[in-house]
Amino acid sequence: MAWGAISVVLGFAGLAVLAVCSFKVYLGVRRLARELERTRRRLAPQHSALRDELRDLQETRAAQEPDDGVRSS
Template sequence: MSWVPVAVSLGFAGLTVLACCSFKVFLGVRRFGRELERTKRRLGPKHAALRDELHDLPEPRAARSPGDGVPSV
């Protein structure tokens, strides 16, 4: 019967290790989320400027026929 307290103690120790690892993962995910938000705020104006430049580009020209251009060797 002495194996019951040992098994319970090992189970509790295992749950403690899992809880500690889960907490570290939680903190890492939170930190990563903050980093993504900060990057999004920094790139937002540049993204908007690039999008505006794309709207200002002229329309693409019509495709040329294969006979136009440099022949391949």
């Protein structure tokens, strides 16, 4: 009978350890999400500027007429 009680107590202790670890992981994920959002906000102006520059380069490239290449006679 004592073995049954000990196994139940050890099972609850194991669940408690898993609950504590899960809570720590949850807090870590929340912290990481906040850090990613903060970084995303800091990089947004640079990202927008690079996107605009790329669009301008693509428009300039599309506006140029393609060369026929070198023709030999």
